[in-house]
Amino acid sequence: MHTASFDKLCQQVATLKQHAEQFDKAKLFAKNRYMQAQPSLFDRGVFTTKSMKLVDYVLEIEDEVNTLPPLDRRHAHNYALVRIANQVQAVFNVIKSTPIWEKENKSTYKPRHKVTNQTAPYQHAVKKIIQPAHELYDELKQNHEFERRLVLMVEECKLKMQNVGPIKAKAINLEILALHGRLGRCRKAISATEEKIQQVEKQQLR
Structure with missing residues (x-):
């Protein structure tokens, strides 16, 4: 049985996926040789995925959410939630740095100003579940x-x-x-x- 907080988290991960797709379409790493030489965007301790596409990492988050241990296994359940929170924050940090990559590439891609405001709810949704539990x-x-x-x-x-x-x-x-x-x-x-x-x-x- 899912809680309202869990359902809210699922909704916010779906929103995160949309922003990740928007980020990938802008190809903000395309002109950066250093980033192109990297095998992965994140440390193996955060994600098992190895990719330069942000949406691939959100897919891993979705898998983590879908395989979340049941509530009666509270230690495993909360440990998984903490991992999901770290993953969400990691992807959010990349999205938040979009203006830096735009400047780097001198791209014409302009993110919507609402991105920052819209990303706040999944931070809140995660915190509502695991704070102060973690x-x-x-x-x-x-x-x-x-x-x-x-x-x-x-x-x-x-x-x-x-x-x-x-x-x-x-x-x-x-x-x-x-x-x-x-x-x-x-x-x-x-x-x-x-x-x-x-x-x-x-x-x-x-």
Whole structure:
């Protein structure tokens, strides 16, 4: 079942596709040797597509939207939305730079002034779905990494205790207790962040 925000995102991706087609028709890279020598417009970390046509990347975005994981797989669903948001922003940035390429080519192609105003809604549509969820996921990821490091530090301290005398062992034991205190606070932070994520996702499902 799709949310209103998801439907809005689909509409805005369709609008983005129209602007990408307009950009491609203008052939703004045609006179630029550097761009013509490039195998791809974007980094592989953002798109798997390799093309010098902007619309090809929007087609990949459409595929990502069409294969979006279901809402009950919330982690995968939100991760996919963040990826889509990054892809949309990347294409939008190229469209936004149209005047620069026009100047480069001294082209007669003139984009409609409404492009900037019309591109704002898909930024808003994406943000409505993933904000502040993606920030919370970043926070959760950082907390889990911190938890992992603390657990490793505790294990290292336990190994040290096997080869030291009683005085040194006592000092290491105090260090372990301190690490457990930090670990406990870290896990509380993880639980608090997970609760916030659940609240955000419940709001998205309304």
